[in-house]
Amino acid sequence: MPVKMGIIGYGGMAGWHHEHSAETPGLEVVAAYDIDPARIAKAQEKGLKGYDSLRQFLADDSFELVLVATPNDAHCRLVLDALDAGKHVVCEKPVTLTLRDIDRMIETAQKNDRIFTVHQNRRWDKDFRIARDVLASETLGNVYSIQSRLHGSGGAMHGWRGEKKHGGGMLFDWGVHFIDQAYTMCGWDAFTSVRCRTANVKTTEVDDYFHLQFDRKDGGEYVVEIGTFVLKELPRWMLLGDQGTAYINGFARSGGVITLDNAIEDEPVIVMTSAGPTRTFAPRPDGVKTERELPDPDCHWTDYYKNVIATIEGREELIVKPEQVRRVLATILAAFRSAKTQKQIKL
Amino acid sequence: MPVKMGIIGYGGMAGWHHEHSAETPGLEVVAAYDIDPARIAKAQEKGLKGYDSLRQFLADDSFELVLVATPNDAHCRLVLDALDAGKHVVCEKPVTLTLRDIDRMIETAQKNDRIFTVHQNRRWDKDFRIARDVLASETLGNVYSIQSRLHGSGGAMHGWRGEKKHGGGMLFDWGVHFIDQAYTMCGWDAFTSVRCRTANVKTTEVDDYFHLQFDRKDGGEYVVEIGTFVLKELPRWMLLGDQGTAYINGFARSGGVITLDNAIEDEPVIVMTSAGPTRTFAPRPDGVKTERELPDPDCHWTDYYKNVIATIEGREELIVKPEQVRRVLATILAAFRSAKTQKQIKL
Structure with missing residues (x-):
């Protein structure tokens, strides 16, 4: 049945x-x-x-x-x-x-x-699952910065999503997904504080751009930036680790995992670049970077409903738990407070 | 003489x-x-x-x-x-x-x-001058987010720049330039507060990565991110305006100024993307984005010394003023405090 x-x-x-x-x-x-x-x-x-x-x-x-x-x-x-x-x-x-x-x-x-x-169906988004798998693989070592971005050129928030009384705006509309992803990826007690800045680029009543930084308990940061009017798109994900960097371009499986072949301990020579003399930012010789394919996790949005059904039927535990949803909402409200007061808010 | x-x-x-x-x-x-x-x-x-x-x-x-x-x-x-x-x-x-x-x-x-x-010779860097000229041209309208990044793969800070007692670390070494540029671009009273996060990626004693956000008095943000071990480089500059976006790839004149041909007010249709159904992030049809060349300002590092000489000879006013240098130092110290306390610091 x-x-x-x-x-x-x-x-x-x-x-x-x-x-x-x-x-x-x-x-x-x-x-x-x-x-x-x-x-x-x-x-x-x-x-x-x-x-x-x-x-x-x-x-x-x-x-x-x-x-x-x-x-x-x-x-x-x-x-x-x-x-x-x-x-x-x-x-x-x-x-x-x-x-x-x-x-x-x-x-x-x-x-x-x-x-x-x-x-919270975006826990099953392909790009998110790829990012989570890359993180879990430990290929990148200690990932000191996780950057989750979405840039579009559509402009304003549409329909009731542009109206304050209906709970419109980008932090509520997409922020709720990306913040839920952040907790799902790093753990529900992973973040100690949040700073957020919102903008009204094309929408008067509600935010249609925001840029948010979590401080992580393990010392790293987690960045979320979403804009409806950014005409040059940056990658959807950047994972910066002490052993390599991964990037994912959009919602699909496009991007790579980049590591170095030679030991970083090699003392680079001082190079005269258009930046002036520099060792730190001297370009590496060709061929020392290795770019590998992204993993290909199997996931689908219908997995959300499969879990709801299995929970109703007593076969599984609920994945998207009410207390998690509450935590994400509390974080969004803290982010709005941060934007309003220009303070970093403890979580 | x-x-x-x-x-x-x-x-x-x-x-x-x-x-x-x-x-x-x-x-x-x-x-x-x-x-x-x-x-x-x-x-x-x-x-x-x-x-x-x-x-x-x-x-x-x-x-x-x-x-x-x-x-x-x-x-x-x-x-x-x-x-x-x-x-x-x-x-x-x-x-x-x-x-x-x-x-x-x-x-x-x-x-x-x-x-x-x-x-502070980087006030005469080509990329910085281009960014400043784009901003001044008002092509982008209200620029709600200015993002100044530098990603390299060199890894650690080298020599005494890796030692705390000598004042090493990325915030002191390159941060001092990029923060000086930020004030030069936006004005010396443009920022109300700063939040900063540092990391020790390949260097034990001092920071070799930092990510900093200024809140601007005019409501916008100014972001500075510098890392010595980011193997996928993002553009050196992103200028996000309500009329368009500009990007500059590196230290030279490479990038563009992107605007839209048609009115953004056109109501986009709901599109089924790999992101799900969306109007806000529906891709725009081809050809509505126009990308123009970056401006080509005339500048050279020797301009710094020319001004010093002219000041000594009483012909010009000093460009890099001691009180500005003091302001940049105070800001770096505030950024370190922010990183340590996980608070946004008023400037």
Whole structure:
């Protein structure tokens, strides 16, 4: 028997969930609720039961799992109602805009003994998995700087994502993924403090650029930079280690792992470059750098739902845990505080 | 009559100064003092009067200008002695390691009515001048992020630059230039605070990597990142503006100024990328980005000495002013404090 799911908010992301659910064995989307009649009609065209009443939707016992895929500011009330109706809940990210709201969600899930999780699907992104595998391989030695970037040329935040009241802005929209990745990669107690700077490049109400640095407990740093209007893209990932450097260009498997053939202890000669006389920045002779292919981990976004299903069926432990989601939200709020106060904030 | 110069410390940098002085009209190097007989011999081979006694060197009235080009920790005493001997003084960078010492230098120069300046020659670097010209051209609109990077593969800091007692390390060695450039580009009161993280990648005693962010009074950020062991080099400069992006690859004139042809206000469609469904990061169609050549400013390191000479001769105002040098040193010390305390430091 597949786990059946109903969707609240049949907009852009819901369509994506619906499409991907078809690729997820053991998951079937059966119903949708929306406040917009056109979207209900669209859900019905796709073969779903369409509801214009939340009460009636939640009373439908043909599904046990609910996806909340509305604008961010509407998540909390809907998640609470769904949990109180006895449903398990997957909520779109960012889960909510305040710690008070996430705490209510977590309590309500516990009270009803239901599963509550958030769609942090980018833990299964190819580029992220590659970066994590490179880190784990220890090829790079001590990785003193991890740099996670995304540069696009689209410009402004679109639709409700450009509006403050709906919880728009880049830190909430993509920051929530990249910060979740940072914790997943380094550990949930890996960071001691955060500094963040935001900008309003093309969007008036909310941030559409941010640049954030974590200080790591092990002495390294973790950088996240996302901009919607950077016309020269830097690599998606840079991993700077004391034994080598890895770079990943975009979301796919493109880039390399670079190490040196000869011992770095060789004393370089002073070279006259366009930088002036330098040993430190003297170019290395050709051929001493070795570039290897990136690893090729097997991963897919449907792995997220596979784990949700297995958790509902009692076969696995939940991967995206509510307390992790809370930690990411607390970090985003700390980053906003840092940007506002120009202080580095302890985590 | 050319201005005549004597050099204290005839090592690696002194040779460079000597060579460049030959290209500087109106400057002539005539003498050198060193504690190492081999270096005195080398200076003599190059046609200079060689001194093994500082007292005798400073008593030589055939030159009025002294260059101090020793390891950093020896600068202060030598600068004071030269000023007290009635010489004008150019000191190598970083001028010294404490504010107390630079204050003594400034006071001593004033007391003796002598010119005192520091060799911040990278204000005349081609790449820096290009970046400054791009910024001034306003092609990029509001430049919300200025990123100044230098990545090399040389590894460790070499010689005394790897030793703490001599004031080694990357923040002192190259940071002093890039921070001086930052102030020169944005203004001497442009930054409100600094956050910095250092690393010991290949060097035990001193930092050989640092990553620093200034908060700018106008709301933007200015980033400086220098590493001796980054095997995939990012561009030397990235200027992120709300109307375009400029990048400069290295120290020479390589890179471009990128703007968009069409109005960014065009609503992009949702595109299914390897990143998932996205409007913000949907790739732009080909041909809407325009890349223009970088400007080609005329500049040369000898311009530094030309100004020193013109200042001695009363024809120009000193460009590299002692109070600016003090400001850069105070900023480096704040950056070290930030790295140590994991706090953002007000400037």
